[in-house]
Amino acid sequence: MSSQPMETKPVITCLKTLLVVYSFVFWITGAILLAVGIWGKIMLGPYISLIADNSTNAPYVLIGTGTVIVVFGLFGCFATCRGSPWMLKLYAMFLSLVFLAELVAGISGFVFRHEIKGTFLRTYTDAVLNYNAENEASVAVDYLQHHLRCCGVYNYTSWLASVYYPANGIPPSCCLNSADCSTQDLRNATAAPTKVYHQGCYELVTSFMETNMAIIAGVTFGIAFSQLIGMLLACCLSRIITANQYEMV
Structure with a gap:
């Protein structure tokens, strides 16, 4: 019998642990977005409308995004623990979409700040x-x-x-x-x-925007690129499990 399974098992265990931790953190960010969206709708709805020509959908976007991230964060934990290659690929695909969406949002906010x-x-x-x-x-x-x-x-x-x-x-x-x-x-x-x-x-509001735009953009890009880590972990784990099906529980 080949020693490959014994050599691969620690790698799979390590990747699973990292991906579960990542998925849990990802789930927390979704819960935070959901809470901020609900709070923004209840408390800041009238005030946010001052920066839009019409009633803004920003709180609903945060609520929707947070809900989706919460669901897929749980899905990521389940897929990792289950060790299902197709679930892990689906999770990686979702993370790549989140990465692109956050990247576009960050660039758009910075470019169109004026x-x-x-x-x-x-x-x-x-x-x-x-x-x-x-x-x-x-x-x-x-x-x-x-x-x-x-x-x-x-x-x-x-x-x-x-x-x-x-x-x-x-x-x-x-x-x-x-x-x-x-x-x-x-x-x-x-x-x-x-x-x-x-x-x-x-002047006060625009000065605040100018001062903090770089920080906001940096945080947005940082969160966006963190999705790449999760995507790479999910893809690597899926490939290793697929190549070593007998290691799956």
Whole structure:
């Protein structure tokens, strides 16, 4: 009898262990994406819409992607433990598709970052000009101004052209100190500048995007190329098991 099975068994065991660990980590990333998508839909839906011309599908994309990764992460663990060559090939094919999708998404986000900034400028300006303190876009504007401590598109003067200003003045979400910022002050062109933030929201948001775009792109590419590791492990394990069918349980 050849000694090849005894020599191959440790290799298969090692590859199975690595692939199970990888699949578990892959499953965790899917669970995180799923949680972020659900959280984004519930908590950030109105605010994310400010960077899109229409209602954004980003939370649904994250939820869908996370769900698929969770399912295939479990499938990868099952395929590895089962030692099925065709299951491992299917898992490798899925990882290659995920790699391509993440690569395209990362490159597109980096290349079209200026278009994203232009879209944000357009939608945020429209939200300010048509602000009424009640609709979804108005709530998003208030949230952005209050939490980023900014006011208007470029500065507080952006509000002077809004439909809200003639009757109500600048929105309270622009106030430096809500306890010392009355409606009368916000209607007064002389007093209002001393009561509100002078920093525009557009500059803050776009500066954040520019500063962190390289980091986001790097993380995206890093995750994408990690799929290659899983794909290579799955392909190698499938080939070895196929060549040594008597080693399968």
